[in-house]
Amino acid sequence: MKWENNRESDEIEDRRDSPGGGGLPGGPRLGGRGVGLGTIVVALVAGWALGINPLTVLSVLSGGDMAPTAQVDSAPAPAGAPKDEMGRFVASVLGGTEDVWGQIFQANGAQYAKPRLVLFRQATPTACGTGQAAMGPFYCPGDQKVYIDLGFYETMKRQLGAPGDFAQAYVIAHEVGHHVQNLMGITGKMDQMRGRVSQREFNQMSVRVELQADCFAGIWAHHNQKTKAILEPGDVEEALNAAAAIGDDALQRKSQGQVVPDSFTHGTSEQRQRWFQAGFKTGSVQACDTFAARGL
Numbered sequence: 001m002k003w004e005n006n007r008e009s010d011e012i013e014d015r016r017d018s019p020g021g022g023g024l025p026g027g028p029r030l031g032g033r034g035v036g037l038g039t040i041v042v043a044l045v046a047g048w049a050l051g052i053n054p055l056t057v058l059s060v061l062s063g064g065d066m067a068p069t070a071q072v073d074s075a076p077a078p079a080g081a082p083k084d085e086m087g088r089f090v091a092s093v094l095g096g097t098e099d100v101w102g103q104i105f106q107a108n109g110a111q112y113a114k115p116r117l118v119l120f121r122q123a124t125p126t127a128c129g130t131g132q133a134a135m136g137p138f139y140c141p142g143d144q145k146v147y148i149d150l151g152f153y154e155t156m157k158r159q160l161g162a163p164g165d166f167a168q169a170y171v172i173a174h175e176v177g178h179h180v181q182n183l184m185g186i187t188g189k190m191d192q193m194r195g196r197v198s199q200r201e202f203n204q205m206s207v208r209v210e211l212q213a214d215c216f217a218g219i220w221a222h223h224n225q226k227t228k229a230i231l232e233p234g235d236v237e238e239a240l241n242a243a244a245a246i247g248d249d250a251l252q253r254k255s256q257g258q259v260v261p262d263s264f265t266h267g268t269s270e271q272r273q274r275w276f277q278a279g280f281k282t283g284s285v286q287a288c289d290t291f292a293a294r295g296l
Helices: 038-045 085-107 152-158 165-184 186-193 199-228 235-245 248-256 269-282
Strands: 012-014 116-119 123-126 129-132 138-140 145-148
Touching: 012 085, 085 116, 085 165, 085 199, 123 145, 138 165, 145 165, 152 165, 165 186, 165 199, 165 235, 186 199, 199 235, 199 269, 235 269
Parallel strands: 012 116, 116 145
Antiparallel strands: 123 129, 138 145
């Protein structure tokens, strides 16, 4: 992936050298909880118990509420952009997402509120509770921040079999996709559904949310390739391999030897690949309406 000469985002909080690292009491909360591809990896790294992401029902693509939720600071932002290569890589990918979504929102008469991305080690406070490295990357709607311990990339390579810089970029773009959903009003709608539908129905809605975030990651790749020619041979395959590695069916088969579709919260390997490709091939938000799709 060609990223070195691209604009690096200023919306980075580098907490990797912060003392302590303890979080807010009580662990992650369900209300306004963090969302992301990382919750699946919790299952992989810490016992393989698949978590459930709270998210939604969509009214969005046909004109949902685009107003961002109130932002809550979870910790002071250390000054200065990251200077190490991996920190700069993350800043470059985030900058690319800002360019794409800023243009898309502007074209639809709205202003894109950029998320901040927090680099941390082991644990850090968030508006969704204590963020821990074992959770993998996640997005917290409460403070509109993406959180990532870069050690997760070693997990991707060694335990998930998903190496490569474009696979790493896909992870960030997926979490930013959850931020876009939050701005569109999707996250709030999911929170409203909690307790109103059965767990099975809630899981099914969560799958549609996650697949849409995969599709939004594809939109980022489409437009960055079109404007910046970031792709090198094998890059798309890296992203598809990562999507396959974190499919619910693949993780369940590996962890417990059987697949339980009613417990899926993120989608199968094939579904995750297909929806990433839908966004990548079209670059269209309308093509990512997983909620209107009869089949996923």
